[in-house]
Structures are given as structure tokens and as C-alpha cells.
Amino acid sequence: MLGQKKTARSNGGLQGKRWLQHHIFSIKTLSLVVLAVQTSTMVLLLRYSRTSASGNHQQYIITTAVLLSEILKLTLSLGFLHIETGKMAKVTFDRLYRDVVLNVWETLKLAIPAFLYVVQNNLLFIALSNLDAATYQVTYQLKILTTAIFSWVILGKRLTPLHWLSLCFLMLGVSLVQVESSSWNENNSSLKASEVKGPLGDLDHPVEGLDESEDAPLPDVNEAHPNTEVSWLLGIFAVFVSCISSGFSGVYFERLVKKGTQPSLVIRNIQLGVFSIVFAVIAVSSDWSSIKEGGFFQGYTLTTWGVVLIQAFGGLIVSVTMKYADNILKGFATSLSIVMCTLVSWLVFGDAAPSTQFIIGTTIVISSTVLYGFAPQATVTSQMRGSQFSSTDSPHKVELRKRSVSDVV
Template sequence: MHPVSIYTHFAFVFYNYYRHLLVKYYARIILLLSYFFKIFNQKNRKLISLISLILQTTGIVLVLRYSRTRKAEPYISSTAIVTSEFLKGLICIVLVWFETDCSLNRLIRKLNDEIYGKPYETLKLAIPSGLYAIQNNLLFIALSYLNAATYQVTYQLKILTTALCCVFMLGKKIQKHQWLSLCMLAIGVAFVTWPSSDEANKRLETQSSKSWLQQFIGFGAVLMATLTSGFAGVYFEKILKTGPTSVWVRNIQLAIFGTIFGLVIVYIFDYKAVMEKGFFQGYSTVVWIVIFLQAIGGLIIAAVIKYADNIIKGFATSLSIILSSVVSYFVLNDFTPSLFFFVGAMLVITATFLYGWEKKVKVTSTSDQVRI
């Protein structure tokens, strides 16, 4: 049984388990998605994908914050990641189905040719998928051994490592003012996400109990996470921008490996909890919204990388952090802006305009040069 058949089998099991939810909600959502991507394929791909990423990232941050404040049975985050990867693959299959004029035979033939018929091309996606899984575990180690301030500041180096990977792997030319804007962006995001004084004091008290070796391990983990983040993102960009394979087929390939690596993580860290209360324990409507937004986010990120690049994606994500913080202040009342936040927001906005600024060179015509 090849990967497409395995994926189809799990899709059938998933559908039977949550048939009532899928029929009631996801059918309408898929129709809306098909209409959106019909517009998306016609024009303004770069702009639409960037706006969608800002809105999606803002939405998922707000829903996650809301899910933390409500009282409900906790869910296992590793299973949610697996479910979102699986759902992303299903949505991409539907989108490929639309590309094949809604023909089931053409869909099966295309998936078989692109995934099973080209094993080398499919295996390419195992690299970024595996690196993303490693990155998540490195961040968990870093959060365990570092205080919030050190973690936030150090992790923003991923903006610069991504830019360096773009230069060395894609041959991208970055101007001096753009390097300056990237440094401003990293500092600005660090300020925006800087913990409040109360939270920082609690973290520092916890940090004082950590040994020098543990802090060194945490610092090394977050540095490795920035490197894996930059390399994986740019590697995925290179795959998307080379070759005739569509972005949706690439996402199916990525979802297959993402599901596999995710299940391995569930088995290693949460096997006992899954055996006790089940894989879908604690799943409520809010959790399903988080999973859906996470799945859609994977598609939007791929579109941004395809039609823009990883650096532009970093700017869009940074702007969404500011937007979600502002909405949290007015709607959820769980965020109090500090001086660091306002300074960081100004740096992020300034860096965004500075990166897109192009120096206009005045060209003097020959008629102006020669005066009679």
C-alpha cells in the first residue's frame, strides 16, 4: 500500500469519526476556499497571500489566547498538530481535485503520478518536515531553561538566519538598507513580545534556580532552532519555486511527512495520555477552530513563500503580532501594552517601510544634457 492509499484510508476513518462536524461545517468552508483560490489564481497573488497570512496569524493567536482563559478539559497539543497536518492534506487534495476539473479519476492519477510515481521529489519534503519537528522540540527545551526575555530576544535571530539562507541558497541580493531594516525588525519584534514586569520577575526567580549548564543548553537550543527555522523555510521556498509541481501537491507531500513525524512525537511524549483518554481528548469547537486555522495557515504560508519569499513572510508575521496584541487589548482584555511594546511596534512598522523602499535614481536625458 503506497502513501496515497494510506492517506485515503485514514481520511475515510477520520470522516466517519467526525462525519457530523465535517458535513455541517467543512463542506461550506471548502466551497468558500474554492471561490477564494479561484480569485487568488487570477491576480494579486502576492498581496492576497500576505493579507491572508496577517489575518490568519492574528486569528489563531487570539483563539489560542481565548482557549487558555476558558475552563475546559485540556487537549494534547501534539495530537492537535497531527490533526492539523492531516486536515491540511485533505484540503489540498480537494484543491487539486478542483484543478483536475473535479474528476476523481484525474485526481487519483495525478496524486499517483506526483507522489508515488516521483519518490525522489516526494522525499525532498521530508527534510523541511523533519526540521520543523526538530525545531518544535528545540524550542520546548529552550523554554524550559531560559527566561522569557532571553528566549524572545534570541529567537528573533531567525529573521537574520532566514535572510542569510536566502542569500547563500537562493542567491538573493539584499541591499544595505534592507539589512538595516531586518535588524530593526528583529529588535522590534523582541520588544513587542517582551514580557511584562510581573511575568519577568517570576521568570527571573525560576531562572535563578537553573544551573549555568542548563542555561547554556537552553541558549544553544534556541540558536539551533533559529538555524533550522531559516534553513527549512528557504529550502521549502527553493522546492516551491523550482519545478512544475503545484503548490497544493507540494503541501500534500509536506502533510504526509508532517503527519508521520507528528505521530512519532505523540508516541514518544504523549503515548500514555493518549492510551488513557484517547487521541481526541479535550477537543471542543474552539480546539477545532484552532486546528482549522493552523491547517489553513500552512497553505497560506506556502502561497506567501511561492509568490513572495520567506523574508516578506517574516514581516507579515511581525505585523500580525502587533495586530493580535491590539485586538487582545480591546477585545480579550488580557494584554496591557508597555513602553517596550510601543517602541517595538514603531520599529516593526518603520522596518517594513524601509525594506520596501527603493532609491530612485534620477536619469538625465540627452536633451537636458545638450543645450543649444
């Protein structure tokens, strides 16, 4: 009897360890953590790099950081191709000539998503220069809505009623967060205006007892947008345009993936990288006067280089982890990222404490994101078989899923 109890206990302990290994220490769980940490780190580090500059330190130029990131991405892709071809230079060049140069039509198809990705990266810097990390993360989830609409219109992808319900909740949650953020910025703008006029009086007239030869100690405000309401509107506009760009580029690439034979993931990254660098150079040329005056690397710090590195490596990390992740896991990762960004933005960066309305709106957004991942896909015809790939995925993720599914089939 005692032996049976010991055996049962040992079996129960063994099952418990297996459950922990299967659920807690599985590759999917690791992917969840990596996705959440990568997304949060990128947003928070970029936000810090744009707001931590002191009055004596000039901010870096956004377009130069985007260009460096694209150059590093292409360099990494070329390095991976060299490894893939057995580290033989002749074979590597032959592969590039055959798949990139001779296959010019397939390469040119990547010009549109490459342009959109460069636009998104620049808008990311603009958005986080004017919005706190939490507001940005919540609002950026509207890319789920834009992607769903483009998938419906362009790919004819059918959405279930549960999908549409989750999208309606998503819009409601984002609206609550935006109303709260807008009211806070209006109050903050009025407060800063009173601070300017309060201690110094009317700035159009000298203050009695103040030496006109000395500079008056003005409050620390955003030089580009001293009105915080204008700054907030610019940030929100950047996020909205980025969501539209993200939705269209993802669906466009998904359409490319479904047609004909596809080159390897490394070749796709190189094709994207070539066009991305071209468009990034064009964007840098718009800031040529500032670069000529202060230099290409003006305002660069260790944090800036960290942003460049994590932007370059982040896409590769997400590409690998998404091989083991699914829509549900991606929804949970997004939820964790929103919570992490909200807490760090408040506790570390000193942004406004989350109000009740903000918490309610964020909870609705997180719930709708997870619900969208849980919702079963609508049945499709064999011609639309490719719609099993998530249209919210980037080109790297779509390509990986297509290859893994083809291996199984």
C-alpha cells in the same frame, strides 16, 4: 463657465472613485487585510485555547492537534487534486501514482521541510502556552533575520546595505521587547511566590487553625512551570528554534524550486502532507501514555477545533493571497498583525499593558520589517534569477510566485 465647473467637479469625483477602487478596494488591499487577520486570529485563538482552560478542565495534547491539522491539510489537497483532474477517480489515482510514487526522488526531497514544519507547528503551541501573543508576534519576526542569513550562505543571495540596516534595527527592537518581558516576568514570579507564602505561611509546616484534611486554596499557577520566569524562557527558546527552522526550511525549498521542472502546487502539498503526517504520528507516539490514560481527544473544546481548522485552512489562504501580495504588502500585514495582537492580548486576555519600552521596541520591529520590504533587491546574475522570490516565503508562496513569473516571461 458653470458647465465647465460642473464637468471639472464630475471628473474630480470620478477620479476620486477610481483612486478608491484602485488603492482601497484593490485585490492587494484585500490581501493585506486577509494576511493580517489570518495571522492575528491564528495566534490569538491558539493563545486562548492554551490559557482558557479552568482548573477542572484538562488541556489538550499539543501533538494530537498538530496531527489532526496535517491530516486535514492532506485531505484538502487530495480534494483539490480530484477537482483538478475533472472529478475522475481513475485519473486522480493515476496522477498520484505518477507524480508521487514513481517520482520518488522528488517526493523524498520534501521530507526535510516536512519535518521542519511539523517541528515549527509543535513549537508554535509551546511558545503561545508560555508567552503572551504580543511578545510572541514581535519575537517571531526574527525569522526575517534567520532567513536572510541562510539565503546569503546557501543561495549566495546578496543583501543591500539597507537590508542589513533593517536587520540590525530588527535585532535592536526585539532585544528591547525581550528585556522588558524578562523584567516583567521576574517581578511576576516574585509576586506569585509572595502570594504562596503570604496567606498560608511556610507550606512545609501546617498553619494554625487550618484543617489538615482539607486542601489549602493554593494560588492558580502554571502546573507545568509554576515559575513564570522558567515558563517565559521556555517560550522564548521555542520561538528562537522556530525562527531558525522557518528560515532554513524556506531557503531549502526555494533551492528546490529553482532546480528543474516542478510539479503542480497541489502535488507539492500532497508530497509535503504525506511526510508531515508521518512525522506528526511519531510526535504523537511520544505522548502515548497520556493519550492511553485520558484519550486522544482529551481536553478538546470548540476553541481547540477552531485552532485545528485555521491551521489547516490558513496555509491555503495565505498561499492564494500571496499571489497578489509582495514583500512590502507582507511587511504591512505583519505590522498590522503585531498591533492587533498587542491590543487584543492586553484588552481581552488581560495580559500586561504595553509599557513605553515595549512600545518603542515594537515600533522599531515594525519599522524594520517594512524597511526590509521596501529595500530594493541587489542585482544578481542570470543564474541567480530565482532569488527574486522572497526567501521568507513558505513553499506554497514560492511555488505560486515562480508560476506567476513564468507566465509573464
